[in-house]
Amino acid sequence: MKIFDRVTGDFRRMLLATMFFGATSGIFMSTLNNYLSEVHGFDAGNRGWLEFPRELPGFLIFMVVGFLLMHMRESRIAALAMVSTAAGALGLGYLSPGTALLVVWIVVWSMGDHIIFAVEGPLGLKLAKKGGEGRRLGQLGGARNMGVILGVGSVWLLARFVGDRYDLFYLIGGVSAMIAGVLYFRLNIGMQDAPSRRLVYRREYHIFYAISALFGIRKQIFMVFGTWVLVSLHQVPVSTIALLYFLASALGVLMRPLLGDVIDWLGERKVLAADEVMLLAVCMVYAFASDVFAAPWDLRILYGAYMLDHILFALRVARTTYLKKIALDPADITPTISLGITIDHVVAMTLPVLSGIIWERYGHQWVFVLAGAIAVGGFFICLRIRVPEQEA
Numbered sequence: 001m002k003i004f005d006r007v008t009g010d011f012r013r014m015l016l017a018t019m020f021f022g023a024t025s026g027i028f029m030s031t032l033n034n035y036l037s038e039v040h041g042f043d044a045g046n047r048g049w050l051e052f053p054r055e056l057p058g059f060l061i062f063m064v065v066g067f068l069l070m071h072m073r074e075s076r077i078a079a080l081a082m083v084s085t086a087a088g089a090l091g092l093g094y095l096s097p098g099t100a101l102l103v104v105w106i107v108v109w110s111m112g113d114h115i116i117f118a119v120e121g122p123l124g125l126k127l128a129k130k131g132g133e134g135r136r137l138g139q140l141g142g143a144r145n146m147g148v149i150l151g152v153g154s155v156w157l158l159a160r161f162v163g164d165r166y167d168l169f170y171l172i173g174g175v176s177a178m179i180a181g182v183l184y185f186r187l188n189i190g191m192q193d194a195p196s197r198r199l200v201y202r203r204e205y206h207i208f209y210a211i212s213a214l215f216g217i218r219k220q221i222f223m224v225f226g227t228w229v230l231v232s233l234h235q236v237p238v239s240t241i242a243l244l245y246f247l248a249s250a251l252g253v254l255m256r257p258l259l260g261d262v263i264d265w266l267g268e269r270k271v272l273a274a275d276e277v278m279l280l281a282v283c284m285v286y287a288f289a290s291d292v293f294a295a296p297w298d299l300r301i302l303y304g305a306y307m308l309d310h311i312l313f314a315l316r317v318a319r320t321t322y323l324k325k326i327a328l329d330p331a332d333i334t335p336t337i338s339l340g341i342t343i344d345h346v347v348a349m350t351l352p353v354l355s356g357i358i359w360e361r362y363g364h365q366w367v368f369v370l371a372g373a374i375a376v377g378g379f380f381i382c383l384r385i386r387v388p389e390q391e392a
Contacts, residue, residue, distance in 0.1 A: 010189045011127050015143040017078070017183035020176045021116060022147025022249075023154075024085060027173040028109065030152045030245040033227045034238035035092075035166050040102060044228060044364075048356020051224060053103050055352075057111040058345035064111075065118045065338040066199045074119040074334060075187035081119070082181030084112030086174040093170030112177070114345075118338045121320035125333065126189045131264065133324055137317040138260020145252035151176065152246040159239040200335040207385055208323050208336065209343050211272060214378040215316055216344025218279060220352050221371040222286075222309050229286055229364060230306065234299055244303055248310035256314040263315070268322040269385035275315045276379040282309050283372035287365040325387040 036042040042050070057064070068077045088109025096102040121137065128136035154172050158165055230236040263271050285305040290298040320337065327333055355367045 010187055013183045013186055014123060014127060014140065014189075017180045017187075018120070018140050018143045019147035019150075020180035020183065021082065021085075022144035023151030023176040024089060024147075024173040024180070025113070025144070026148030026151030026245060026249060027155055027169050027176075028089065029223070030155055030242040031166060031169050031238055033224075033231045034164070034241060037231055038164065038238075039166060040099060044225075044232060044359045045356045047224060047228060048352040048354075048359070050103070050106070051220060051352035052350075054106050054110050055220070055345045057107060058114040058341050060342070061114045061118055061345070062199065062335070062339045062342035065115060066335055068115075069334060074123050075184055075189065077119050078116055078123065078187075079181045079185035081112040081115035082177045082184060084115070085109055086112075086177035086181070088112060089170045089174035089177060093167040093174070114341060118341055119334060121317070121337055122334045123187070123189060125320065125324055133321040134260040134263030134317065135257065136260070137320060138257040138263070138314070141256035141260070141314050141317060142253045145249040145256060147176070148249035149246055149253070152242045152249060155242040156239055156246060159237075159242060164238055199339070200332045201339060202328065202332070202336075204328060205323070205326065205332075205336055207381070208319065208326070208340060210381050211319055211322075211378070211385075212340030212344045213347050214276075214344075214374070214381065215319065216347040217351060217371065217374050218378075219313075219344070220347070221355065221367065222282070224352050225355060225359065225364070225367050226286060226306060226309060230299075230302060233290070233364065234302070236299075244306055245310070248307040251307065252311055252314060255311050259314045260317060263318045263321055267387070268318045268325075269382060269387075271315055271318050272322075272385065273379055273382040275312055275318075276375045276382055278308070278312055279378075280372050280375040282312075283368045283375060287368035287372070291365075322385060322387065 033047070036047060036050070065077065068080070072080075088105050088107075088111075091105030091108060092102070096105055120140070124137045124140050125133055151173065155169055158168055162168070227241065230241065259271075282305045285301060289301045289305070292298075293301055319340070320333075323333060323336060323340075327336070355370070358366050358370065
């Protein structure tokens with residue numbers, strides 16, 4: 001993998017910024033469920049309800065990014081997002097004695113997290129050659145996974161030697177986010193582009209909107225309840241969750257650029273349809289592994305499903321490359337990605353609440369049976385993807 005081939009100044013800064021943001025994200029994602037369970041005493045129902053305020057910034061992102069685009073370029077928006085992420089991380093570590101403040105700081109962190117996802121794809125596309133968009137976004141994904149390795153590795157080491165010090169975990173996350181913010185602020189790409197002064201909705205992008213909703217479903221089911229299966233049903237400690245995240249990220253450093261090449265080679269329709277098939281398999285493992293396999297094999301198989309699902313998240317860049325190929329105007333890309341995030345959060349804000357109720361009343365299996373049924377529907381939606389002939 002030549003992730004640093006022909007590294008220009010802006011590409012180098014983008015890689016480093018993405019890596020430091022990856023460290024922050026890895027720390028947050030590998031510790032949050034244990035933090036909520038151990039420090040704040042959350043159960044599956046509470047965990048599901050928390051997703052509503054946590055995902056509220058994602059629902060509002062279309063308007064937030066639309067407003068910011070009227071006043072600044074994507075690189076400046078990314079820097080601002082990192083300030084919000086850092087504030088949220090530090091608030092979680094030092095200013096969350098009760099549930100109310102916990103929710104406040106999670107929302108602050110989430111706002112930065114969602115803003116960066118709206119602008120990092122367009123920034124990456126500006127650094128890509130025609131026909132190599134998947135590769136470039138895959139390289140940036142590999143850099144993020146390097147950061148995740150560093151972040152999760154720090155969690156694992158601290159947990160092993162000083163215990164579950166969530167204040168230290170989130171201090172490291174906040175510092176990493178601030179470093180990423182400085183690097184994003186120093187980017188020069190896109191500085192000559194005219195600022196966007198409109199929100200964008202086009203019926204020509206309806207498949208993009210549909211697969212954005214599918215991603216919202218997939219993200220919430222596995223980010224919330226996939227890890228919750230390990231933490232709640234199998235009492236997996238934070239050090240093991242961090243180690244799994246570390247291993248998945250290490251594989252991702254190699255796999256993300258390769259998957260980016262696969263997207264450029266096979267096209268978004270085949271890649272995203274195959275992703276839905278693999279997602280269905282992961283759903284069935286989460287639902288029935290403990291019923292089919294005896295301990296400790298059931299837990300080992302769940303570990304494998306956890307890592308596979310994290311690796312498959314790399315395929316989300318296929319949404320961005322698909323949008324770039326069908327965009328009627330290059331200025332549509334950032335606001336349309338923002339609308340896609342809002343659409344996926346219409347689902348993300350409600351489905352976890354429903355899933356938490358289903359878990360409590362009927363068992364965790366039915367949460368993943370529902371997710372599997374949605375994956376089947378997503379497979380047929382992805383088969384409808386088409387790109388213009390000159391882009392095929």
